[in-house]
Every structure is written in C-alpha cells, then in structure tokens.
Amino acid sequence: MQDSQIGLRPATQPTMAWRNRFAALGPAFYTPLAPIALRDPYWVARSEAMASALGLQDEWWHSHEALAVFAGNHVPEGSRPLASVYSGHQFGVWAGQLGDGRAILLGEMETPGGPSLEVQLKGSGLTPYSRMGDGRAVLRSSIREFLCSEAMQALGIPTTHALCITGSDQPVRREEVETAAVVTRVAPSFIRFGHFEHFSHHDQPDALKTLADFVIDQFYASCRSAANPYAALLEAVTRRTAALIAQWQAVGFMHGVMNTDNMSILGLTIDYGPFQFMDGFDPNHTCNHSDHSGRYAYKRQPQIAHWNLFALGQALLPLIGEPDDAMAALEPYKTVFPGELDRRMAAKLGMAHASGATRAITQELLTLLARERTDWTIFWRRLAQHAAGASADTVRELFHERAAIDRILLQYRELLALDGQAPDADLMLKSNPAFVLRNYLAEQAIALAKQKDFRMVHELLAVLEHPFDDHPAHVGWAGFPPDWASHIQISCSS
Template sequence: MPDIATSPLEPAPLLNELSALSISNSFAALPPAFYTNLMPTSLTAPYLIDVSTSAAQLIGLDAAAFSSEDYVAAFTGNRVLPGSQPLAAVYSGHQFGQWAGQLGDGRAILLGDVATINSTGRIELQLKGAGATPYSRMGDGRAVLRSSIREYLCSEAMFALGIPTSRALCVTGSNQYVMRETPETTAVVTRMAPSFVRFGSFEHWFYNGQQDALKTLADYVITTFYPELEDAENRYHAFLAEVTRRTAHLMAQWQAVGFMHGVMNTDNMSILGLTLDYGPFGFMEAYDPRHICNHSDNQGRYAYNMQPQIGHWNCYALGQALLPLIGSVEETQDALKDYQAEYAKKLDELLHAKLGLQTYQTDDDKLFDAMFGLMQKDHVDFTLFFRQLGDFQLNDTATNNAVRDLFIDRASFDAWANMYRARLQTENSQDTQRRLAMHATNPKYVLRNYLAQVAIEKAQNKDYSEVHKLLRILEKPFDEQPEHAQYAALPPDWANGLEVSCSS
C-alpha cells in the first residue's frame, strides 16, 4: 500500500483523456450488504474552483485539463466514468462517546479505485457532496462551498506537512443552493485515499451480531492493505496491533504540529491511520492545551490535550469490534497494550526534532514541560514559536529577540533559554545546521482558520484566486516564501471571533 502522505512523485506520462483512466472498485467486490450502488445526483452548471496539481499527478492526470467540461462533469458527479461502480458504504460508530448506531456515507459516493503513477498502488476516488444516499439520515447529501474549501485546503496542507491523510484532488462548485443555517451554494470535493474504511465499519457488523460479515471485512482489509499480516499466527490480533500503532503515531504527529481534528468519532477514524473527514478542524494559535476547536463540542471531549486519549479510546472501540475474531479478551488487550508507549516514543522523537536536539537525555522532558508551561502562561502562538526557535543562536542573543518577544514574561523565557542553550551545548550543536534541520521540521505556514475564511469569503463572491494562492503557499509549508510572509504572521484581532462547528 502506498503512503500517500510521503510517496515521492516521479515523472510519468500524463493522461490526456479521462477515458484513459482505468477505474475498478475492489470494495464493490464485497457482498451487497456492505454498500448501496447508486449514481451521484447532478448539480446545475458546475464549474472548477481549484485542482491540486500534485494530487492529479499522483494518478497521472494533467491539472491543466480539469477546467474542461468533461473533467468538471466527472468530478462533480454529473457524468460517471467508464468502469466506475459508484456506491455508498454502510458503517456505524460512536459519536462523542455515545453509540450512534447505523451511519454510513451520507454525502460521499465512492467512484472506485485507480492506479497511482508507476503502478505503486491504487487510490480510491470519492465524491463528497454528490447527493443523497440511503445513509443521509434526512439530509440532502450535499456539501456547501465553505466546508468544501476547508477540506480541500487542509487535506493538501496536511499532505505537505508529511502527516498521513486522505487527499483532495479538486473542488468544483455550482450556483445551486441548499439550506443550512442560511442558504448556501453547493460544492463537491473529490477525495483520495487507499481506503475509506473506518473503525466504525467494523463496529457496524459487531453490534449487529454479524460475525461472518465482520470476518469478511477484516479479511478484505488485511489482504488488500496489510498483506504482510496474512500469515501471522493470529492475523486479527496483528491487524489490531498495527492499526493501534499507526493511530498512536498519527496522534503524536497531530500534537506536534498543533492540529486539532475536532470530531474524533469512531466513524471518522481511518483503518489505515490516515487523517480523515475534515470538518471543524483547527491549528493551534495561542497555545492552550485545553483548546476546543469545535464549537459543537460542549464538553471538550475532543480538545487538543484530549486527542491522544481519545485515539486510545477509539482503538479500544475497534478492539471490542474485533474481539470475536481475535478470540479472547486477553489477546485483544495484548494487541492494544503498546498504544501509550508508541505514542510517547513518537511524540518524544518529534519534540526532539522540533527543538533541534540530536541526542536523548534523561532530563529532556523537564525542558519540554517548562517550554509548554511558558507557552501556555503567555498564550504564545504555537507555529510562530517553533519556527522562530529555529533561528535561536547560542551566542548572539540579539538574534533571539524575535522568539523572545513572543513572551510577556521575558525573564521566564530567558531562564528557559539558558536551559535550552546549555542542553544544546552538551551535544556541540551548531547554529547553521540546527536551523536547517528545525526549519525542515517546523512549518512556517499552516492553514489558520482566518486564512481559510478569507479564501471562503472571496469564493462566495466568485473570486477563487485566494483558494488557488493559499493552496500553493501551503504546498511548501517549510519554505521561507518571503513574498508571502504575511500568511505566517499572527492572526488579526477579528480572527478571535471565528467559530467552526460540525456544520463546518
């Protein structure tokens, strides 16, 4: 299975015609109870908003062709490509900790899977917002422009940050309206992932008492995406252990970059350890470990500091669903036991990299804890702090004023900086080399909510230039891009009033 977050793109011939895109659908080979075959519902006069060049190249398509009528129709759902078997999958899940019963693809339609360039694997194409399905639960199956732009931009931004994620090929729009809190125009995002199977896909069959279907799904996922586990002594135990490890690592990667998902329900958790289903997400700005990015999350279940714990909880929910296959509670618990150690190990690795530390010492956790304590006390901007810390100099203290000035209590920062300086000196750290390494680890540009909001408001007035520009900036998050420096600045005061919720 290709890692779509990190696989390098090598030159390959691009397809000039969509008809040359060979589509199959391995998920459709499962029994009919796993999905409903249906066609997308057309949108009126669709048009292209933007396309990700690198995502298009991943499956051999030329981004320049996406504005054509054929491409827009295909990636809006107005025309079905040859070989496609459109379907909506059924699944269930726990939402905000409560069993929600049957859910399913309420506004997502899987077109099928296509080969990646140079035959490195296959990627599923899924239309989000292409109309109602049997799982829409009284909804219209549509996505609105604002949420579609947010998902499109963040999917590709996370890819550029090196974090495992689903991707977004393109986003199309229409002047057709749907009713939310107010009337809003519709849009469709074409999402890409090796698989969109979720933890909730397994919960569905477990809670419905259908062990044969549960085994069918598990065998399909293992054979297709985890073939190295097929010959394990207990393949289902090995499967749960590997998903647990990937989830622990993903949580550490989220924490290290300040990303908050907002809705970590089990139906939003990828069985491949990918970031999936972008809704009320956010990137940490003024550091507060208890920050809740989702305005709908009244209890703070999915606050930033809760994400690692919820990741663990969700793995236990998956373990419960797989218990009949694994065979015993003890074996299931054994498959889950390494979550906390894997999370701690990965986060420790990432924090050392973020601070430019090449060695590990027993008291490093004290340095990290003191740092985060100061950041919380003075509400220091998360992304700016780590980026500017990369410019820290051991001897030229004047150069350190940029990071120092982020703090109100500068005396406390100076005390911490002395600890940091002494720690760097223990490994003979060199300013120039450390700066290069830290700037390759700590992004300068992330998708702040206000940046997305500016792009959305322009798009609502038929100006899509900011969507295009913002994506191109976020595709190179570690580069200086001095001409775009304002996109890395502290958010304006009006951004404090922005709220995102489950409707986002």
C-alpha cells in the first residue's frame, strides 16, 4: 500500500516561520545550495509527533506542497538552504575536509512555545562536499534512521529527530541498485566536533572563535560568564557526551561510526548508519562490518568518546590557551561517565541510587550475560517483570548456568533485604524497554517498503514511540530474534 495517495490535499500556504542563524555566520561556514529535486516523490512515513512539535498545520502537513518541500523539490519561502563544511577524524585518522555531502540545511523553524529547530534534508543531492558520493540516500538507510531516531527519543536518549521520509523510484547504485529517499532530520543544531576541527586545522582562528561564540551564546549560555568561556564550553560538552554514552551502554546501543564528524556538539546521537541494539550480549561486538579493527565495538564506545573529546579539545586549544586548562575541562569525563552508568544500571535493578553493592551485582550479571551471550533486552525486561510479580523461572530459563544465575539472584534479594525494601518494579519497567529497533525488524520493514508496502514502518514507529509498553498485538517483536538475524551485516553505505 503506497502512502503517497493517502490524505493528500491541494497545496496551501505554509505557516512556517524561518530563522537562519547558521547562515548568518558567514560564507566560510557553508555553501549556499538548493536541494536537487527528487523524481516523482511519495510519502513513505511521517512522524505526527514531530510535526506537532514543529507546529505544522494539519492542512499543510497533508498537502502536495509539504511533500514537495520535504522531497527537496520546493524551497520554502524564508529558508536559506545550505551545505556546511567540516572536517574530522575517521576511524582515528585525520580525514581532512568533509562536510554535508548529501544534506541540505533549510534553516531553523520557529516552534510554538519552544526553541527553534533546524530542519535538514538528508539525501537531497550533490554538494561541494560529496567527494566521491552521489549526494543521495537510499530507502533502506532512510528507514533505519527515521525509526531509530524516534526510538531513541522515546527511550529518553538525546538524539536528532526525524520528521518524515519521502521516497522515489529514482535508482541509486550502492552494492546493488536501490531507490532514492530523503529523510528530514530535525535538531536544535547539527554542529559537530568536526566543525571546530575544520577551522582549527586550517588555521582560521577568527572563524573558530565565531563558531565557538555562536555555540556558547545559543546553547551554553552559562559558559559565557566563566573565567575561560571556551574551556567551560569544552567541559560542558564533555559532561553531556559522557552522560550520552552511559545511556547508550545501558540500553545496549552501538553507534558503529563514532568518527569526530559524527559527534554532536550538543551531546546528541547523530548520523544513524550501521547502528545496532544488542541482541546476545557480547562486549566485543562490532556492528559495522567495515570496522575490521573493532575500533567502535560496544565496550570501546566510552573510550572512543573520550578520544573524540580530546580531539575537540585540541581544536579549541587556540581559544582555550593553556593545554592544562583543556585537560582540566576533559577530566570530568572520568567521573561523569561511570557515575551516570552506575545510576542507570542501578535503575535497571530497581534501585534509586547506585552503591558498591549494585555495582558488584551488575558486574557479575554482565560477566554471566557475556559468557552465555544472553539477549540483553529480554534479560533486563524479564528481570523487571519478575520484580513486578512474574516467576523467577522466566529469568532462570535464559541461562544454561542455572547455579550461576541463582546465586546472583540470591545476592540481589539479599541486597534488597539489607536495604529493607523491595525493588522498584515501576522504575525497572521504565528503565528496561520491551521493544528496541532490532536489525531484523528494520530489515523486514525495509523489504516490504521496497515493494511499496509501508505498513510495517508505520506499525514499528507506533510501537517504538512507546517502548516500555507491552503492545500485545506485536508481542513477537519483543521476543528473540530469528537465527538469521545474527548474519545481518550493516555497512556505512547508504
């Protein structure tokens, strides 16, 4: 069933109010560029929640004109489309100039009662920064990004958002011929670590200062009054990034390509490529099959985030001044990350506060889960259901080593007894989702979408927007992945 003919109305005048603060930074930061039209576009999926947050009027949101805008076929009045330039380290190696190779920033939309949000079209055609690419995104990767960004939002993890996907039968060649799509992304800002690296590496201190001042004034206002505002900015970004990575680890999320150009200056999850939510727990798992060295394996994500922050610190050093001040700004990572992870793992155990005892039990559990490759999401959800009254057997049956899990469960009960309380089952159920976007579910939705059947995309979105609910109609999606799921390989190509 094709969504392109559902609910479309004649074009109406949009009521979008645009701001273009990034464009006001000056020509060193971007190339003015309109998106390249997508041939015969149609709707694939839309987020009604995001449309509401942007204040899009229903009549226009369901019009042909909206379809044209988000396919890149019509530039809305008041926007100043552009592609930004940045640089970065990729897989630990300096990659030089990069930039928006397939994305066009339309500008910022003013939202009702909230901050303005940038709107970006990803897959909107060639830009000066496309290098060897064609500037297009394919339906496959667009569906993955659309679903995962909204799933992460519902999990409470800072992320860019996705407003919609527009598709086309226009062919795009990757490993095989696929079809083109544009995913509309939304965020307070798409500025990355790599933006700062670009101007620092190219010895453009005035542009570097302009960018840093912009970020401070718009997003980190409290840093302005610090003795060293730029060191304060680095520390604030360090704290946000540390908290973000702790949330990734707690939910079993792997990004796959933690290059510095894929790191948000606002501490958001950005650029969903070969991501994966953990199935059987394996700390060494690498979800990007192009990552032959395992640089971005699950267990290395905290270390890599700190490495990337160090690269950001180097980029900001011309503004910070003293290397010791930059190092001091990075130091909080060493306490914020473990503290945030401890707190989140304690919540998964139903405890409001972390302690030495919760850390010890968590470590024993992680060791056992890794040894048996126990399904991450199912284990934690069943533990929460056990706390809510289900039999312990639903947890025990996940393990071959019954004596080991029995011993840990006994320690867990003893810990609770020492605290004189029962586990907070409600906290556990709200900390351990029943549903995550497993790769096999995305693959099934993509296979149907390639046949113009978008129903599973829509149904997955509805479930992932409420991941802590039970959704009886889709209980199978909360179950074990099929055997073939372990053979899915995700690459950076899109």
